[in-house]
Amino acid sequence: MNVSVESIAPCRKLVRVEVETEKVEQTFEEVIHEYRKRAVLPGFRPGKAPRDIVERRFQQDIREDVRERLLRDCLHHLLKESDLRVLRTENVEVLQFDRGQALQALFTLETEPEFELPEYKGLPVKREIRTVTDEDVERALEMLRQHRVNYVTVDRPAAAGDVVVVNYTATIEGRPVLEVAPEAKSLAESKGFWVRVDGRSFLPGFGEQLAGAKAGERRTVNLLIPPDYPDPKLAGRPASFDVEVLEVKEPVLPALNEEFARSYGAENLEALRAGVRRDLENELKHKLDRQVRVQLLRALLERVHFDLPESAVETETRNAVYDIVLENTRRGVSREMIEQQKESIYEAASRSARERVKLNFIIQRIAEKEGITVSNEEIQRRITVLAAMHQIPPDKLLKDLQERNALIQVYDEIAREKVLDFLQQHARIEEVPPDQMPIGLATARP
Known part of the structure; x- marks a missing residue:
């Protein structure tokens, strides 16, 4: 098989393929043999019809099957043997195909972007110096009282x-x-x-x-x-x-006393205070980790530039538009008003989609380079958590994800978290007071 690759646009390749005559003839023989084995024709036992009769009776079907099999083999060869990262086949054009001839075809492919990873270990980020105070705990207790007003x-x-x-x-x-x-x-x-x-x-x-x-x-x-x-x-x-x-x-408001503490499942008021403090500390840690991760993602976006495959951007944009419209609908925004704002909604969705698609490719390449993978056990644990959140049996959720081909989304989500864990472990983190945090990243009180 002879293969030549030509770049015709960012993330698009024109691949010329020629399959030698011998391979074409071999495939014809294989397909004819298969048709003879399963052909049922009047006057002959199954599988016993003469070859020439089978060829004449199923000539067009045999030709089409050979053509599709050869093209499928060509694509498999491209995916396995070449360094192309193919996202989808946009078009296939057969230039030459017949008995006694080589197959010549053109594949138009959309591919993943080609880029060099930036240095991603030791990225400089800032982490806010903040702790949970007694005042924070008392504020949280007051909010608990408000819930029981x-x-x-x-x-x-x-x-x-x-x-x-x-x-x-x-x-x-x-x-x-x-x-x-x-x-x-x-x-x-x-x-x-x-x-x-x-x-x-x-x-x-x-x-x-x-x-x-x-x-x-x-x-x-x-x-x-x-x-x-x-x-x-x-x-x-x-x-x-x-x-x-x-x-x-x-x-x-209820009195802040032992009875109040027991209403929240605590043994006494001090136990409730201790539980509230633990919750606030966990919440604060999550916020501070998110600070760091937002900066890491920004740094990755700024350190490398490359063209994006338009199909991936279009798909992500559609998803983003759907999410924006759904959120506006939940807030009570009328369909008429959403329609009036459709251009600004699309622009916002397109911007965020391009960033997400770009980050997905960067994170995928980091995972490959560092050997970061996701096990079946990790996927099963995540499905169990998601099922509990949505109050449905894990087996039912798994079946639904499989039917929608959405398991890859669970895989990607876990892989992304593991890559971010890796980046955070290797980042150069500077502890700073809140007023020295990048704009928009300082936390509110826990």
Whole structure:
């Protein structure tokens, strides 16, 4: 087999292949023999029909099978014997093929990018100096108390921090909301709606205007719908709410005592404090490790440049667009508004997709060079964890992943984590105070 390779574009190769006449004839003989063995023709026992009759009867099928077998062998040879890293076959063109002739064909292939790995050991990164303090623990305990808050109905005017239970109907510039935006049913009207008396609950300015209100009172709340409101028909427009106050409720926090600790499964208050501290320390370690890994990935991206295969970028872009649209839909953004923003969504998805595809190739090459692999046991453990998270049997999840050819994604995720572990172990880490961290990487309090 003669093979010549020509680069016709970044990550695209034109491969010329010639299979010698002898190999073509040998393959014809093999295929004809197979057809004779399984041919069922009138007047002959299975497998006993004369060769010339079988050839005439199945001439076109035999020719097609030989052609496909030779092309498949050519591709297998390219993958196994050449140094090409083939992602997909874009096109196959047969230039010559017949009995007594050599097969000549052109393969247009998309390949992985060609690049030299940058120096990836000893990458300089910064790690924030931060520890869990007693104040952090007390703040976390206060949040636990907030999770167990009890709201008690009171007979007094509403004050800051209270919750007011209301019925309301809304208009936009004097028109019912549903006339302006038929999809905005929850904004148009609600009954038994809980709103906190502050500037953050529901719409900005709504709760504040209920300060001093008592049960049985009616109030008119006037405000501007936020300009970033999901429905563009309402965003930035003045709204008026006719509000009937049903109840005023005061939040009552549980006492921080032994009984409270036991409600969270701790033996006593000190045990609860110790558990909270451990959780905060684990959370902080995760954040600080993420700081380091973000810097490592940035460093890799900056240290090497190469062209990317467009099919990989297109696939990753589609996935990113899907994730962005799904997240916006969960946030209540209307389909109309998503459609209006489709160009900016695509641009953002394309940028992030190119970075992810580039990093995937770099990390894959590092894994190959360092002999970093993923075992079947590691994949099974990850599937068990994922199954527990989604509350489905591991066997069912495994079957689903196999049917969707998605096991490779689990493999890639584990391999990526192992490569990042390796890079972090070999990085030059400088411990610095928070104000010396790269922009956007300093942690909030744990």
